Amino acid sequence: MSKFKVGDMAMTLVYDSALPAGSVVELERELKKGDEIARGFVAPSAGWIVRHPEVSREVLAYGDHELMPLKWDFQPEQQKAKGVEA
Helix, strand or coil, X not given: CCCCCCCCEEEECCCCCCCCCCCEEEEEEEECCCXXXXXXXXXXXCEEEEEEXXXXXXXXXXXXXXXXXXXXXXXXXXXXXXXXXX
């Protein structure tokens, strides 16, 4: 099961011809191993088609292992902090 879902933000961990490592992307479509990414190119592993505002024409695909999830939900930490009182 993927740790991602459509619409999640992630950081790229590897260099791509269109984007450097460390770029923030939005996950657009999940890929399974063997899915066709573009004409003549098949996904070698499970991953995602991603979107980046500076690269609108190219199809960008990354494997699950090439992306780091970016979570902006700090609620659990805030709840822990409230539970500890001096």
